[in-house]
Amino acid sequence: MGNLNITISNTSEKPLYEQIKEQIKSAILKQELENGELLPSIRNFSTDLSVSILTIRRVYDELEKEGFVSSRAGKGTFVLAGNKDLIEDTKRVLIEEKLIGLINLAKTLDMDIEELHRMLDIVYEEA
Amino acid sequence: MGNLNITISNTSEKPLYEQIKEQIKSAILKQELENGELLPSIRNFSTDLSVSILTIRRVYDELEKEGFVSSRAGKGTFVLAGNKDLIEDTKRVLIEEKLIGLINLAKTLDMDIEELHRMLDIVYEEA
Amino acid sequence: MGNLNITISNTSEKPLYEQIKEQIKSAILKQELENGELLPSIRNFSTDLSVSILTIRRVYDELEKEGFVSSRAGKGTFVLAGNKDLIEDTKRVLIEEKLIGLINLAKTLDMDIEELHRMLDIVYEEA
């Protein structure tokens, strides 16, 4: 039941490998990709997305070092989503990183926490 | 009443010119720098901060393009902070950009608005 | 009295053929497999372990080259464990190889032999 639709933008400021990596990571965190599921081969994936083999290789390399997938020569690259705690922790850490950036900016602009809560609701409605 | 203390980090991932630019911009938005105030000359500023003249030139160039300062040959670089509404709007836009990124991430991770408010308070306490 | 329980891991960084080979070799060195004992046929073994026939063939080939088994067409693959001295020597050589690597690392990190003995005991307890 693998669900993996990757969209990449050449105009984005984010590097290609990061765009792809984040979308795979997000799919794992949302549990759209199950534990043990086989990801596309490096060669197939690179031709599908029209990017270099090396770009996909980098995506799989970094995901493996972060513990989200496991690559074995001759077999392929598999999703590791067995550790539910890791998944929940990772989600919180990702959100926290963005919150820290937001709060730092708010503080340098003399904006208080109540105003921040108000704007959060407003922007959430519009998004 | 000019208040301008710039601190730069060589290990930060942000480029030097951006670090300096953001701090000047923040000082203008917080109204620590008044309308018409004269900023340091490119040469003095670059020696004070121990960075290249080119780096400061880029800071002033970009700030001028964004409408925060005005440079006149032979006279110097002046703060443009006359329009109070513009300043308030600019602050909101900066915060909104970060909020949009935060909310997009939260949605892709299946995190709801209440949880986001809770985490905002928690991280705000720690920061 | 042949005792041969092979366990393989798909997430291990070691290749399948090496995992299997090491376990057979270890069983011979520990004398769990006796001299002259008949190992499973390539076909049976490969279906039992759910690996390719080529993988088992490679295991038997390498074990034969190292002198631990003997394969005869039409008869099967037999354990060669007659020379007890050879077995003891092989065990020591395997351990020595790892010890050399350990000591080289310790020396490049300026760690002395006493500290090494201490850590050996500590890690041995935990393992």
Place this chain on the structure above:
Amino acid sequence: MGNLNITISNTSEKPLYEQIKEQIKSAILKQELENGELLPSIRNFSTDLSVSILTIRRVYDELEKEGFVSSRAGKGTFVLAGNKDLIEDTKRVLIEEKLIGLINLAKTLDMDIEELHRMLDIVYEEA
């Protein structure tokens, strides 16, 4: 007082990038490279060692992710050796990894801890 002599072997089973990475890491751990010291540029280093630019790039990338160096575009790659605890911990972890491998092997070969201590002394003398 930078001391950085890298030797690489094309016949080693270890990949080039790992050989180079380990030697730099070892120099940092032994404090032969000081905090803040500038490492060779990617281009110079690659021509000095006669390897591809990408190989050196990978070395610096991984060392940065592990927290041993910091790379900044336009400035270079610097040694981060300020955290003494990290350095001591890293040394112990590296030794522990090898000890675990050694002990696992010893156990599968029915070799006890006393014998291991004896062999450690013997091999240490010879090495």
Place this chain on the structure above:
DNA sequence: GTGGTCTAGACCACG
């Protein structure tokens, strides 16, 4: 077929 390593180029932003 698969991933792992390596090469020899290129263009970009930063200083």
Place this chain on the structure above:
DNA sequence: GTGGTCTAGACCACC
């Protein structure tokens, strides 16, 4: 000058 990203190939071991 520097590192960061990306491309288009290649050879190898493993399955």
